[in-house]
Amino acid sequence: MKFGTKAIHAGVEPDPSTGAIMTPIFQTSTYIQDGVGNHKGFEYSRTQNPTRKALEESIAALENGQFGLCFGSGMAAIDTVLKTLDPGDEVISTNDLYGGSYRLFTKVGEKFGIKFHFVDMRDVNNISTHLNDRTKLIWVETPTNPMLSIVDIRAVVKAAKGVRVAVDNTFASPYLQNPLDLGADLVMHSVTKFIGGHSDVVMGALVLNDSAWAEALYFMQNSAGAICGPQDAFLVLRGIKTLHLRMRQHSMNGKAVAHFLRTHPAVDTVYWPGFEDHHNHEIAKAQMRDFGGMLSFTLKDNRMEAAHALLEKFRLFTLAESLGGVESLCSHPASMTHASIPKEEREKSGVKDALIRLSTGVEDVEDLIADLQQALR
Numbered sequence: 001m002k003f004g005t006k007a008i009h010a011g012v013e014p015d016p017s018t019g020a021i022m023t024p025i026f027q028t029s030t031y032i033q034d035g036v037g038n039h040k041g042f043e044y045s046r047t048q049n050p051t052r053k054a055l056e057e058s059i060a061a062l063e064n065g066q067f068g069l070c071f072g073s074g075m076a077a078i079d080t081v082l083k084t085l086d087p088g089d090e091v092i093s094t095n096d097l098y099g100g101s102y103r104l105f106t107k108v109g110e111k112f113g114i115k116f117h118f119v120d121m122r123d124v125n126n127i128s129t130h131l132n133d134r135t136k137l138i139w140v141e142t143p144t145n146p147m148l149s150i151v152d153i154r155a156v157v158k159a160a161k162g163v164r165v166a167v168d169n170t171f172a173s174p175y176l177q178n179p180l181d182l183g184a185d186l187v188m189h190s191v192t193k194f195i196g197g198h199s200d201v202v203m204g205a206l207v208l209n210d211s212a213w214a215e216a217l218y219f220m221q222n223s224a225g226a227i228c229g230p231q232d233a234f235l236v237l238r239g240i241k242t243l244h245l246r247m248r249q250h251s252m253n254g255k256a257v258a259h260f261l262r263t264h265p266a267v268d269t270v271y272w273p274g275f276e277d278h279h280n281h282e283i284a285k286a287q288m289r290d291f292g293g294m295l296s297f298t299l300k301d302n303r304m305e306a307a308h309a310l311l312e313k314f315r316l317f318t319l320a321e322s323l324g325g326v327e328s329l330c331s332h333p334a335s336m337t338h339a340s341i342p343k344e345e346r347e348k349s350g351v352k353d354a355l356i357r358l359s360t361g362v363e364d365v366e367d368l369i370a371d372l373q374q375a376l377r
Contacts, residue, residue: 003062003175004244011058012237023054025234047222051230055237056205059195062174062240063187065207067214069221070233074170074190075100076226077204079108081137081166081186083220084213087113089136094121094151096144096349099338101168105139120349121151122280127159140184141168142177143284146296146333146357147350148271150280153287157183164213170194170324175247177288185210193324197239197246201232246326249362250293253328256365257358257372258295266376271296271350293360294323296333304353307332311356313375316368323359328368331357 001010015024026049033039042048052070060068071077078101085091093105095118105116117130121140138160142151148171157165166186167179173194179187189195191203208214221227258272273284274291284291299306311319317330321337331337334353338346346352360368
């Protein structure tokens with residue numbers, strides 16, 4: 001079954017009681033049992049819910065995985081992964097990392113005795129430096145947030161030497177990239193972004209094939225209660241049905257915007273993996289189906305004040321946190337999404353004070369370019 005067909009049908013069956021073609025919102029906390037332990041597969045909605053179950057099966061199918069779990073946020077999903085580790089375990093992570101992930105690792109994970117190493121994974125040889133018998137997880141972002149760096153997933157898996165590899169696939173979405181097919185053990189999504197796609201839900205998801213690890217994650221999810229609600233699950237099931245259509249337009253618009261910015265005299269550097277001279281461009285071509293709608297750039301006037309002034313001039317690109325919605329968004333990573341990372345650490349991975357991040361939506365691209373033109377004037 002091809003991706004577009006899976007996006008519309010996977011995990012979704014007509015409701016047997018009414019024939020409703022969309023999975024209903026099962027807004028219930030509990031379920032009737034005919035006798036003790038005699039039920040229809042559902043007991044309590046923290047543990048299982050039919051709407052959430054349908055969504056988990058849908059996202060798992062899109063990532064070609066067997067097991068899917070949906071959470072109240074992407075951070076709740078990552079936190080649940082960390083809870084399967086023990087004090088003294090070590091994690092090797094991408095250094096160019098979403099600020100919320102960095103904060104969770106350093107301010108929460110380290111508090112419970114987990115040690116984190118942040119390395120530039122564009123060169124997978126950097127992993128070997130920190131790999132030891134205490135290493136229990138390698139955490140990868142690709143493309144990274146916000147520098148759009150590309151990490152070779154197959155090469156990381158080989159370098160891991162049996163250590164579990166998890167990939168934050170948020171920037172690519174399942175439409176552009178499937179890390180499990182490349183050898184990764186687990187995929188994480190901030191469903192809030194491209195999978196939901198309409199800026200109306202906060203949610204996270206995990207997908208994997210390892211039954212023992214999945215059982216441990218389900219146990220942690222149920223024990224801690226970090227679940228999404230049925231209304232949000234319904235909204236994402238609806239959003240997924242157009243994921244393939246939206247991602248095609250995001251990618252087309254991202255390409256056009258990236259090429260426009262690269263030729264503008266006020267722009268210094270544009271970070272977009274579709275450029276042939278982008279670091280690891282050939283790897284992006286090999287492991288992704290297209291290059292997506294995310295990009296970052298700096299101005300030749302490299303002051304933070306210049307970046308802030310430009311952001312305030314946009315009319316269609318809305319200044320806001322988040323990304324991946326149908327509307328185009330702009331942000332200033334150093335003071336927004338990555339403000340929790342110390343300045344000296346941010347700048348090691350290229351997140352300068354002048355960096356601007358764009359999430360190109362699915363509007364008519366001529367209007368987006370016109371907005372960039374007027375703002376850059």
